[in-house]
Amino acid sequence: MNNQIIKGFSNLSKEKKLKQVALLTQNPEETEKIFKTFWIQDEKTAKRFDEFSENTISMFGLPYGIAPNFIINQKKYFIPMVTEESSVVAAAANSAKFWANFGGFKSEIISTIKTGHVHFLWNGNYNKLLSVFVELKDRMIAKTNNITANMRERGGGIIDIEIVNLTAELENYYQIKATFETIDSMGANFINSCLEEFAEELKLFLQEKTIFINKEKNCDIVMAILSNYTPDCLVETSVECKISDFAKLDIDMEPEKFVQKFQAAVNIANVSTYRATTHNKGIFNGIDAVALATGNDFRALEAAGHVFASKTGKYKSLTNVELTQNNFKFTLKVPISIGTVGGLTQLHPLAKLSLEILGNPNARELMTILSSAGLANNFAAIKSLVTKGIQIGHMKMHLINILNTLNATENEKEEAKLFFENKKITVENVRRFLNK
């Protein structure tokens, strides 16, 4: 292929885009055929779906699974999870089943505040700006009355607007920092629309007010945008049982030894960044799978969560264990900014159904569900790690993928499942088994 730029790709029809892309593969006809098997048949749904994004030529599918029997705040849920990783759903289901015996997950919303900023450079007298800031604030709120009307009706809107002086860190750098309550929407578009109005108002205000002179009349709006860091949109979820209850866990270990190793694993995640990364990654295996299934933006959750984990200056575990003589308590505290309206939540046919399967929760309830899935996955991962090791369970789940990769027949697959029932599964071992 030469490097000439192809112009007007975005203006082509879906069919023609696909045709052009297929030409990049060895068997264009076959490629087209495969991509088309993933086209949605119903025309209206297909169109809507393609319009979620741009240059859409097909639909990429991920397994939609169910982790049954989650008890969260006394309510039972079948949690839809979308993930490509084997053993994530099984792990969540396993934890859910165990904890259902001990009251399930207790989850509490700590706060639901979201934040956005007008970032601007201004070479002026800060105290002067501060002295008239109440007026500016009122004008900003008035200017967005239109945008916020609907949100206010639902009990949300702008919570507060303040000015942050960061000139000590960067020359002339200030923020208009605004906080919002966006109820059941993730709120990105709402917040950004407000912030852009604030920016316009700030510029007008500096021009109009006679208190500002010369250079103070102008400022440089660098950008106006919400923050995906949401440390004040926070949920805390925990499970709790007597230490002796772990005798009922499917492990070959004394309960006392188990909790001791479990605690060590969490302590290690607080000491070793290498471990904390993987520890928290496992939490997001659960959280992201539910985010995807409900049409939410997992990149926003990942960013907020990992930054939250690094807030002390050292990147640490998002979960915490408390052991008393008789009691084990395991807690996850994590920022989760999601929505149950807006975005794709109601537009994607399966996202909409996911929410219905969950009993049409509001955003607060959905926060409790995502964090419970995260805690469940972390519990399952640590349990495996400190008992029989991660590979036995994970590789058992993954065996079928290895067999498929090695093009095993259905017969061979059945034989392999039996053969590896009590043996170590590695790609090498499976390959050797098939060669025999």
Add this chain to the structure above:
Amino acid sequence: MNNQIIKGFSNLSKEKKLKQVALLTQNPEETEKIFKTFWIQDEKTAKRFDEFSENTISMFGLPYGIAPNFIINQKKYFIPMVTEESSVVAAAANSAKFWANFGGFKSEIISTIKTGHVHFLWNGNYNKLLSVFVELKDRMIAKTNNITANMRERGGGIIDIEIVNLTAELENYYQIKATFETIDSMGANFINSCLEEFAEELKLFLQEKTIFINKEKNCDIVMAILSNYTPDCLVETSVECKISDFAKLDIDMEPEKFVQKFQAAVNIANVSTYRATTHNKGIFNGIDAVALATGNDFRALEAAGHVFASKTGKYKSLTNVELTQNNFKFTLKVPISIGTVGGLTQLHPLAKLSLEILGNPNARELMTILSSAGLANNFAAIKSLVTKGIQIGHMKMHLINILNTLNATENEKEEAKLFFENKKITVENVRRFLNK
């Protein structure tokens, strides 16, 4: 629904699982029907697909789009991106087109080392352990000869094994820290299998060697697992042009002013954690979309990237701008641990095709592609933010979703597109337009 635990859900057939889940919705028959429209028709593909994960009842689709015309290291790519977020693909395509005029993306692999640990507690004399560590290391390598054979043939395997003393941070805590080269596989299963053998060997070794006495003969293996933190699996990608070249950008701003604001935006991300989070989130909009399209694990990439961004103790931007008098250079340095073999990369029909569309790159080349997509998205986001603001472009892309949410007819959609061509798009404004 009562809270009784439903037993044996995982043993049900897919059909029966779906039936049970559908009962949780208002119209079970309709629900089943919708879920079934997303079933893969070809039986063999469907079975393989369902086996990726557990309790699969359907397939969750995400738009599969193409960002054309990426020039990376002189080679042209049409990059497959899977994302639910509007304007991510358009933004990448836009950046790609602009930078193609100026040599495209230059991307360099800095290193491809992955790390894993045996985390253990041991109450013994560290110097004693150190004095015989070479022997232990040899034994560990010998023990895994079997597992590593294939990888060694391909040029990879175990790079080194060392012991890390962290007893100052946590009582009795040590790590066997092993580094690996896993060539074209992400390597998680390979690494974990090796580490579990190392752990076994460590236990045997302490028992057998007479140098260790009493309590030193035992250690507590807390866990053996790879780390998703991969600061030594690193890629650096940059774009570069003359400042005057920005006259050709589709913005209404002098090039000098543009680069000055662009640099301010990056500086702000290094000063404000709130901003850095969103800044880096936008990078992962690009990276994750390609990870998904190629069957890679985006949670691993997110975790590694965000932790890397916090490595100085302050969470910062992953991109960096260098301005000289005439020159603009924009660079992303990010850890990317992915594979082109193993996992789902060759099992998922569209992941496999994605790799083919990309010219069947090896893992190193794929690292350059993911990071280029990340840099492209970051460039597009900052460009929008510092010029006309994020909402105009984003909301233009999102308008169609808003219209769909408000159940607009095709006619109304066409009229709305015209009407909002030069007007501010907010949900409120669209609602008002439709009510008229």
